[in-house]
Amino acid sequence: MEEQLRHTPLHAVHVALGARMVPFAGYEMPVQYGSILDEHRTVRTAAGLFDLSHMGELHISGPEALAFARYAVVSDPAALEPGQAQYSMLCADDGGVIDDLIVYRVGDGYLIVCNASNHDAVLAQLTGLLAHGDFDAVIDDRSDRTALVAPQGPRAAELLGTLTDFDLATLGNYRSATATVAGIECLVARTGYTGEDGFELFCPARKATTLWEALMAAGTPFGLKPCGLGARDTLRLEAGMPLYGNELDRTVNPYEANLGRVVKMEKGDFVGRAALVAVQQAGPRRKLVGLMMDGRAIARHGYPVLVAGSEVGLVTSGTLSPTLDRPIAMAYLPAADAVVGGEVEVMVRDRPFRAEQVKLPFYRRPKPDAG
């Protein structure tokens, strides 16, 4: 029996553009419209437009919304100024990651934006905590009525500026504001998953097509192109960002994934605190590292990694980096073996290929010209 895939509000748009559609997190999503390499380079040099409407949006409100959010996630939402956002994680009692997500402080509470693949798990966790925790708060699952369209790249701000009176120069990184874009009221967030400057625009689902088409039309003089999940993955990997399902899963704790800085022990009690304190004190048993292959052989998800001839880990993500024109990868190694500059071998089709452990990220966007 054919699985019934869900569609985002922009499904017909992608099909009309000739996108190659694939199943992803229960949705039919565009993986590429043309060339993944070209889409990737377009985001790095101009701007690309992504449909992220499959992602989950869970709104928390009520008198104890903040207390509830502080208890549920590992970061501290109390540190958020109005309009500010933070990258965070929902962990389980054992410290394992249920999802990585962004918490936005908005006018009437907190918006949690989570991975499509973990929507149900995140909602179940939050609902369970609310029921047991006696918090005076409300969860409103807005996922199905919210679309998310993301222009990302060095020219994204310019092109978005032609569609709104809002002064984007006042919107710093990881800040959001309500603004009218192409006549549509949106939550405009300066967040993204590409390593470039960019925006994530949340709008009502029924306005998604109008917003997308306005951005595409406004973006033409800036070289804007539609970009799919293929380029989304190569971009985030270059930027050293984890992907839930590859670098993160229920068996991984934040310290192993180089995300210890996100955990705020000092805020008080939260789910997973005791387990995470133990990891923090003992040090994680394994660590996520970046790998740069010496030659052209590509290390991919699941390939074995050897140190001194012994298999000690697996590649979590890997591809040919379009920007560096070299194969890059991430892998978990035993903590004792994880050292920048250390040499490893990756087994590619049963043959070993040398790689060097490197600091993440592989790519950092150029600083804006100060002069």
Add this chain to the structure above:
Amino acid sequence: MFPDDLRYSREHEWVRVDGSTATIGITSFAADELGDIVFVEAPEVGATLSQFATFGVVESVKAVSDLYAPISGRVVEVNADLSASPELLNSDPFGAGWIARVAIGDPAELDALLDSSAYAELTAG
């Protein structure tokens, strides 16, 4: 649509016969399906290919795909340009993107391959 002077396998490889040797590669249909090709693992000179058995790998950004030999033979030459420029398989799959040249093992094997119109039919469906 597909060059008339070539023979084609159902796995989307092509053969150009030149006397007792043959040049092999992947078709434009295969290259378009794969998308940007970023790595080719070709056989070594001296390797023996067996018709329809795997003989190497071609990688796109997202996936690894096996190459299947369209005919049997001993590899006499490999395209050295593919290491630095795997994208030749996308830009010129029937020309500069050739993968290997083989000394033909059994010319009768060509009968098992498709001509250009039969291959066009196969890929249209």
